Amino acid sequence: MESNILVESSGIPSSTNRIQVVFKRELPKKPANTLAASISATAPSELLSLFDELEGLVGLQEAKKTIYEIYALLKINKEREKHHLKQEKQVFHMVFKGNPGTGKTTVARLFGKMFREMGILSKGHLIEVERADLVGEFIGHTAQKTRDLVKKALGGILFIDEAYSLARGGEKDFGKEAVDCLTKALEDSNKDFICIIAGYNEEMENFLDLNPGLPSRFPVHITFDDYSVDELLEIANIMARNKDFEITKDGLEKIKRTVSGIVSDPFQMNFSNARFIRNCIEKAIRVQAVRLIKANEFGRDDLVKLKPEDFSI
Incomplete structure (x- = not known):
């Protein structure tokens, strides 16, 4: 049984550095569900240890199911390649929807490591940012800040917490400029880069309506339920x-x-x-x-x- 309290910091100046709680329980001797058992039988040891780490976290059933599905897809693509069949190519930019304290940052960090072991990302690091890290104070500043952060996240995950705050501030606010720049970056840098935007359920749905190109660029949605x-x-x-x-x-x-x-x-x-x-x-x-x-x-x-x-x- 293990529990760590980590300060998750991207190294980027920010108004706050959040304390991220990671809580783990003892794992059963066998995976609790048949999907996990089937995946575990085929995963390499480094990835298997990360699956075990995820399984050891309380709750988070939808996140666990999603990562198993992604691994299964990659595994089947390799089998299809052997038979000269077309392979299903997917983009893995994600929306994490849920209340505070439901494990969104913890899962994002783990997903980065898992995607590295799966060969989706070359580094698997997590760059965690918020509105203040993306939005500048004058015309052109915001676009440059956003591009710089995307560059820093290449090979890993750019995790934007409370992403809906970019939509606040009215027409003269530079938040929309950050969204437009991010939308373009998602299209240009989608081979070794994953963006995860996170926040409350309803606010995230409203945020995706801010730019017509956003919804299609975030095909994976994971809901983080409140704990019982x-x-x-x-x-x-x-x-x-x-x-x-x-x-x-x-x-x-x-x-x-x-x-x-x-x-x-x-x-x-x-x-x-x-x-x-x-x-x-x-x-x-x-x-x-x-x-x-x-x-x-x-x-x-x-x-x-x-x-x-x-x-x-």
Whole structure:
């Protein structure tokens, strides 16, 4: 079982560098579904280890299904080539749609590595950008910034988070210039370059309407569903255990009540899924530290347990 907290940074000046949570669980001895089992039987070892890494992430069923389909297509194309049959050529620019904390950046990073092992990309690196990295302050500046970022992403993935923000600002805003330049770049640099645009479901659909050429250039759409209550509890357990903590039964029940209330609230718009859980765990650890110092309790069991009173949620 493994969990990493990574700061994902493209090396490009940006208003924020997001903290990306990667949560992994122990894998079953055999793949959980027949599709994964069939693919695993044919994949080389380097790619198989990446499939295992993806399978170890909680949820993300649509993303897992899509990458298996892409690998299967490449495998079948090689078989068709042996028989001198036409091969299905596809473009893999993608739209990731989902709420915050649902694993979009994590999957984008993994996809880059997988595409490198599949021979789709030569490097497989991830360049993560946002509006401020693409949009300039004067005429011509935006196009140059966008071209420079595409060049930097060649051989890998250009990941544009909250891509719909490029559509904001009105007619005089340079966001539309970035979109137009990106649309052309997708056509010119599609052999060793993949662009993934990400954001909320509805906003991403509106964004694709901004330029008539956009929808056809992003043929792969993956929806990242909100985590269920049970999945969020699993993530909480994993995050705690990998920090050498243990959430008590009553502590988990308190998290469950809070999360259930949020998930069932039809007016809840800003729930951040796994990020919410991460924040809860980190705050509980701070509260626990104060509790233990006040009580002068420093035994191993005391240091490990996160109790209901530690969760101020």
